[in-house]
Amino acid sequence: MSTTSKDRLRLWLKVLKATKAVESEVRENLRRDFATTLPRFDVMAALMQHDKGLKMSELSGVLKVSNGNVTGIVERLVEDGHVLREKVEGDRRANLVRLTPAGKAEFARQADAHEGWINAAFDGLTADEAQRITESLDAVARRLENGGKA
Amino acid sequence: MSTTSKDRLRLWLKVLKATKAVESEVRENLRRDFATTLPRFDVMAALMQHDKGLKMSELSGVLKVSNGNVTGIVERLVEDGHVLREKVEGDRRANLVRLTPAGKAEFARQADAHEGWINAAFDGLTADEAQRITESLDAVARRLENGGKA
DNA sequence: CGGAAAAACTTCAAGCCTAAAGTTTTAAGC
């Protein structure tokens, strides 16, 4: 129905607006408080969850970004001393990326602050609302993952 | 409470995931079907709503991006013939940006397809769910606009 | 074994984005 379609478009614009607002707040805060960026934070978050390290390709798979993209971000994280690259036993093509101890400590501080910012942004949202939104958006994400076929 | 904070973080990650999925779908489709980009689409959408044209600064204000950013995007839209820049009477600093007739026609086609993509992405969402999400996220956006003070 | 195909990366070109600095024009205050 035409009305429904317009309604969904309106919903999307709202979702986008709110998301961009939160995201740009997070970017500013990361820059101001930690002199880092969201992409770097995301890489470190992924590595934090994989203590044994991740190969470049696994990293780009987890973050759903291109291979070439990860190359540059990891490069800068290495310069920062937050991350290091190890040879992979038995495959000279691959690289294992890990957090350094300093990287882990730094990320812990960042993640803590990050959780606070998000908590503040979503302040006033009841657990019930949060639950419903989560479910609805999960469905959207799932549908797109399946190529819109389901 | 700590639990609530983690829950909100989880919600945020879900919102982000779904949003990125939809957005990247839209970007791909714009590229594939219209050889254009989301930023260009956004500029044209803003101009479509302001038939008398917008100054560069108004455009960056509406889209909430930096001035320098708009300079480049408009430049490319001019090359495409979708947009033109006019002198502003009485202020030689300013530029008025407008859609050309060709730009309007092209945008109409794009907007039509765009609505369809969004409609498909949010297929399965009831009007009721959509309504609730909209309200909740509006509150989030409003809070951040006020600098987190309210 | 030897060659073709695939895998894991990196590099490149082009575009997007921001903050900061620079230019030109207009407005304000004296």
Added chain:
DNA sequence: GCTTAAAACTTTAGGCTTGAAGTTTTTCCG
């Protein structure tokens, strides 16, 4: 009128992002 400040833009440097092309290693398989 003159000087200073502000406004409207553009330019620049640095980083993110992608798709495509290129490199080196590994794997497949005949």
